[in-house]
Amino acid sequence: MxxxxxxxxxxxxxxxxxxxxxxxxxxxxxxxxxxxxxxxxxxxxxxxxxxxxxxxxxxxxxxxxxxxxxxxxxxxxxxxxxxxxxxxxxxxxxxFGGAPGDASQIIDHVRSRIEGRPMAHQEIILLNLGGYSPEALEKVLVLPPTLVAKALESSVGAEPAPSGLGSARSAITWLEFLHEVHAERTPDCPPRRIFVRILDGQVSWYDKTPAEKHMTRCLHCLEVWASLREVDSLRRETAPLxxxxxxxxxxxxxxxxxxxxxxxxxxxxxxx
Ligand SMILES: [Zn+2]
Known part of the structure; x- marks a missing residue:
């Protein structure tokens, strides 16, 4: 074979x-x-x-x-x-010689950008901050351009980005953010399996609602969810080596x- x-x-x-x-x-x-x-x-x-x-x-x-x-x-x-x-x-x-440890500034910034937004907007904002263009996001998340535009538009007016984001250092700042957020798992975080089952449409609203609600308040889980959408798309879209x-x-x-x-x-x- x-x-x-x-x-x-x-x-x-x-x-x-x-x-x-x-x-x-x-x-x-x-x-x-x-x-x-x-x-x-x-x-x-x-x-x-x-x-x-x-x-x-x-x-x-x-x-x-x-x-x-x-x-x-x-x-x-x-x-x-x-x-x-x-x-x-x-x-x-x-x-890159980045120092994982103090990502509090970028974490605060991300929180201010996504706070109070619906989950569908939060995942778009997070992946966009991480480096995906709106066009790439339409493909990765399989979303209409209008929804992507709306999510990104609605976060304008939040606090200005800390120095680092949007500059030459931005990629390192984001890698520090990811490192820190990965380590932030709490005892309340649902198992990752639940998120996979939500993605596959295998979870009833009874289990889905609390997990989605948690995600909108927990950066760790929002990042897990966004990564799941991302790797799911990459697995389907990338051509073999x-x-x-x-x-x-x-x-x-x-x-x-x-x-x-x-x-x-x-x-x-x-x-x-
Ligand atoms: Zn969580």
Whole structure:
């Protein structure tokens, strides 16, 4: 079976064993998503720096017998991709020399922009602040231009952005924001599974209403929700990585090659 046809549930266990075919499927499907995310959130990084960052990320994921990779959500692909996004963007923040810690100014600014707005507007405002243009948002969120325009228009008049946002430093400021907001999970936050089920239309209004209400007051959950919409769209819209571009990433991974496996089997057979 061509590796691009393997599913998430099939290739992830193989990746954790260092199997080449599984990693080919992983890279074929997820490389394009990672590079789209870097385009949006770290636009100043440039192509070569982005490739080098992703190779380092792959090494970090596979270190100590794939310890970091094993720590990601394994239940479903979209939750896994949210973890992957957080991991890669944290690395980008380190690369830029950003200091996670004091994102209170940007957090206050975002709160002032979304406060009291309906959820549909909040997710648009959040993704727009993160780097998506109105046109890109229409595609990612599958929304009519009028709704996107209305959401962005309605937040005009909020507090002016802190220095940093809207300038050359803005991408770093946003990466700091994401880092901080990820860490802000509270005991009241619904499990991410609920948000996935809402997205898939599998939740009754009885469960949906409190979760949506919570989201409009909790930046952590709003960000989870927006990321879910984002990775869901990227998974559908991005074209797979061409086979001839795989090798430069495969070489960053501790892959158990067929030859090596055969050699060790022969070694055992011969008592070596
Ligand atoms: Zn929450």
């Amino acid at each position: 061509p590796s691009r046809n393997l599913t998430f549930q099939t290739f992830l266990p193989g990746c954790e064993k260092g199997e080449a075919d599984s990693w080919r499927a992983f890279l074929t499907n997820y490389n394009p998503i990672v590079f789209r995310l870097l385009d949006v959130y770290a636009p100043q990084m440039g192509e070569e720096a982005g490739k080098s960052l992703w190779r380092d990320a792959l090494q970090a994921l596979s270190a100590e017998n794939f310890h970091r990779l094993r720590g990601f959500d394994h239940q479903a692909e979209r939750e896994f991709l949210i973890d992957l996004k957080g991991f890669v963007l944290d690395l980008a923040l380190q690369r 061409p086979d001839d571009e795989l090798s430069e990433y495969l070489s960053a991974l501790p892959i158990a090659t067929a030859t090596a496996a055969r050699a060790s089997w022969m070694g055992k057979l011969l008592g070596r």
